[in-house]
Amino acid sequence: MLVVVRAVRNIWIVFLKESIDNLRDRRSLFLALIYPVIGALLLGMLVSFVGGMFRGQGDSTLHLPVAGAERAPALISHLESKGVIIRPAPVDPRRAVRRGEADAVLVIPGGHAEKFAAQRTARLNMVVNATRLSTVIKVSRVVGLLRDYGREVGQQRLRAHGVDPGVAAPLEIRSTNVGRSRNLAGFFLNMLPPFIIFTIFVGGVYLAIDTTSGERERGSLEPLLANPVPRWQFMLGKAMATFAFTLTAVLVQLLAFKIMFEIVAAGEFGIKINPGLGAFIGVALLCLPLIGFAVALQIIVATVSRSYKETQTYLGLLPLLPSLPGMILVFVPVKAQIWMMAIPTFGQILLIGRLMRQETAVWLHIGVSVAATTLITTLLLAGAAHLYNRDRMLFGG
Secondary structure, eight states: OHHHHHHHHHHHHHHHHHHHHHHTOHHHHIIIIIHHHHHHHHHHHHHHHHHHHHHHHHHSOOEEEEESGGGOHHHHHHHHHTTOEEEEOOSSHHHHHHHTSOSEEEEOOTTHHHHHHTTOOOOOEEEEOTTSHHHHHHHHHHHHHHHHHHHHHHHHHHHHTTOOGGGGOOOOOOOOOOOSSOTTHHHHHTTHHHHHHHHHTTTTHHHHHIIIIIHHHHTOHHHHHTSSSOHHHHHHHHHHHHHHHHHHHHHHHHHHHHHHHHHHHHSOSSOOOOOOHHHHHHHHHHHHHHHHHHHHHHHHHHHHOSSHHHHHHHHHHTTHHHHHHHHHHHHSOOOOOGGGGGSTTHHHHHHHHHHHTTOOOOHHHHHHHHHHHHHHHHHHHHHHHHHHTSGGGGTOO
8 A cells, every 4th residue: 555655646746747847838838728729719710701601692682694694584584583683794704703703604595595485495504613612602592593493484384284293293302400500510510529639639749748858858867767766657647747738738629619619609600509518528528538548659759759859750740640530520421330439539539529519429439439548548658668667768769
């Protein structure tokens, strides 16, 4: 029992020493307190910008340049009855749209009136530049109006021939959105996991570098390890300090995200996103084993690196690897399976996204993710302790 108490006391002393030293380091404080807020601000600005654009486009008057408007007077009348303001088309519609002088141009080709009068299919051309979001929003409104007009004319033609319009519509399709998020909310919620994972691998990185590579280059590591204390206790105290700084960064970021979502939900941004407090608490608990995993990796890299700059290089690239799957999953959703939960960072990305979208938690998945990441973290810390026991670690490599 005395041995355990002494070990805890030694680890605690090292933890306090490293924490106090790094509280004086502005880089550590910046990464732990300022950087996480930047991520929330960026996402909040993106949500407000895109949401405002959708809301503005939905409420604003639609101006549509039309080439050949005289060839389809009934269509033009229909569009104007829906509040669309028809404008003359530029001389070269393709060039105008390509240059951004017009979002879209409706082109009614020659022969349209004759085909329409003969009750044949008449073609309409929309010249668009789909690389601009404003264009996509505008075109979707125009296409919707054109389809409504085409459906109305088609039904009139069927009635004129004594045919029930229902004959041409054998299916009535209705979609029911069961997702809690509406509009683009789900898309933005899927962007949270990469931000959080990146913070986990960056929040305490300078502390991990400074407590090993930094002390080694300053010459303070050798006299520290000369004390009659097992080296694994020094390693664990340093790891705990790094863990504390990383956890602080994650909590600050989650708080910033919660505040941002409250502002967005209360404002008129056209997108309603506001996960509950329980979701954020669940994410924080889910991140605990992953923070330990990140810290263990950082300690190992800092131990085997030969210099401070080399450690900075390796640990600067490290956050990109676990964050990449989260960035991909923003656009390519993946159905969570049990084996995925055993992969650190990947399982957490899927679970964090599920919690943020306020979907039902699969406790088996959470249990496997926590157990697998904790086991791997334990093995990595054991490896770090073994590296600390080598005399070579005092010189790097």
